[in-house]
Amino acid sequence: MTSETALQALYDRLRKRESEQLKQLALSQKMATISTHKAFEALQPDLQNFLDQDNLYIFVADKEEKSYSLLLQVKRNTQVINNDLWSCKAGFFQHCIDSAEPVQHGPKEILKAESTFPTILVEAVRSGSKAIISMAFRMHDQRWAILSLEYKKRTDNDLQLINRITSLIPQLNITIGNIRMNTQSVQLTTSKILASPIVSSAPVRTDFTTPEVLRTQIIGNSEQIKIIKSQLETVASTEMTLLIQGESGTGKEVVAQYLHRLSTRSQHSLIKINCAAIAPTLIESELFGHEKGSFSGAIKRKIGKFEQANGGTLFLDEIGDLPLVLQAKLLRVLQEKEVERVGGNKIIPVDVRIICATHKDLLAEVRAGNFRADLYYRISAFPVTLPPLRERREDIPILVQHFLEKHAGKVPPKQMGKKMLQRLGLHPWPGNIRELEHVVARAILLTEGPTIKNIMLSDNPVFVGANKIPDFSPQTLADFEKQYILWVLRRCNGLISGTNGAATILGIPATTLQSKMKKLGISKKFISLKE
Missing domain, CATH: 3.40.50.300 (P-loop containing nucleotide triphosphate hydrolases)
Incomplete structure (x- = not known):
């Protein structure tokens, strides 16, 4: 082999390895945002393109490691949860744990009379699958889990597939943890609601006077x-x-x-x-x-x-x-x-x-x-x-009230004027909550009376950006009205009524705004479009 051929071969190997890494990173980036079963199910085309599997199963052991069950079963077009239990002492489970790499099991082994494989895998082989490739891994709570991939055509366990499965396990572990945490969170919230007594609808005032409470509060109801x-x-x-x-x-x-x-x-x-x-x-x-x-x-x-x-x-x-x-x-x-x-x-x-x-x-x-x-x-x-503050504008009023009380000192907190609150609701807030706090603190210092009627916001175009009123070209009054209403609606994240709603900003009743939107052909899909 000439030196030129050897260099070309090395270059090809490097390109292939880089391509593999990019594929893994792209899939990991999508998996990192998943926290529900439904979102994981929607990811199956990407997983199938990466692993080429027909079906995917995830088994998880209980805390005592006495038995394990099917946590998730995802096929190409369907998802089924199975509640059967199998012993952790069974050969299949122990075989996967004892191996540091993915292990492959064929039909003959799985269909043996004394088989210790989960019935769901046995049924898969009886339906025509040629191989089950599995890999065990420790979850973050130290329980054992097993990823099993079902293949209807594959009969060999090639090195590329082994590397792909091994590289995917760390992110899969994180994703499973996110799904389980989210499920537990939803169950906990539901149980609290069902167990709680009837609560008065009167507003509850939070004590903002303790410094420790001030530092550790997460303010917002979005x-x-x-x-x-x-x-x-x-x-x-x-x-x-x-x-x-x-x-x-x-x-x-x-x-x-x-x-x-x-x-x-x-x-x-x-x-x-x-x-x-x-x-x-x-x-x-x-x-x-x-x-x-x-x-x-x-x-x-x-x-x-x-x-x-x-x-x-x-x-x-x-x-x-x-x-x-x-x-x-x-x-x-x-x-x-x-x-x-x-x-x-x-x-x-x-x-x-x-x-x-x-x-x-x-x-x-x-x-x-x-x-x-x-x-x-x-x-x-x-x-x-x-989320940035511009994506949770409904929290601005409660954040403003929090900062008014936080920076009041020993005197009664000032109040934010209605028009000023509306103006704060339209600002893009590139500095997010930190910028909002500084604006409120500055307004408190510059206001002598009990109500803040003037605030200082940056008019630098670098900061204000898309929130400036756009330059309109000559056009009909109806087109101008449509563009302006769209602009306001986008600033309000599609909110029509309420203190920070588009109708309030425009100074018209919500019903009138809805009528104008219908007449001008403004629907939600136009509101969500980026300018």
């Missing part, structure tokens, strides 16, 4: 916030690592504080570190500590954040800015649960729960080579994405 609160309440008692994602100013640190307060570690410290605010040369010392004389300026021993948080929670803010070299060291600490100070040779065990946060798209950072894929899968055991 559906997104209700779901996030429910998920956090469910996961708080576990030891799962959380990855909080969202734009700057959406309240990632507040969520971390809220989760710590609800957790079993609440009596211990919550230690916070911003990975983007510390020089790369110093962050290793900040995280793991250092010994005296380990480097220039190390005049005494320093205890790192991991040791400080021992028994409690460590919040790693802006984890996406952690240098690659330190990402490898952090991964080792998370896996081994022990640290070694810079310049030291003593292994120090640590018991810490990790909460990470970032405003970056970490999967995009993984693809760009700026963030380790193995660390991403390790820290994203339970991902939580916080």
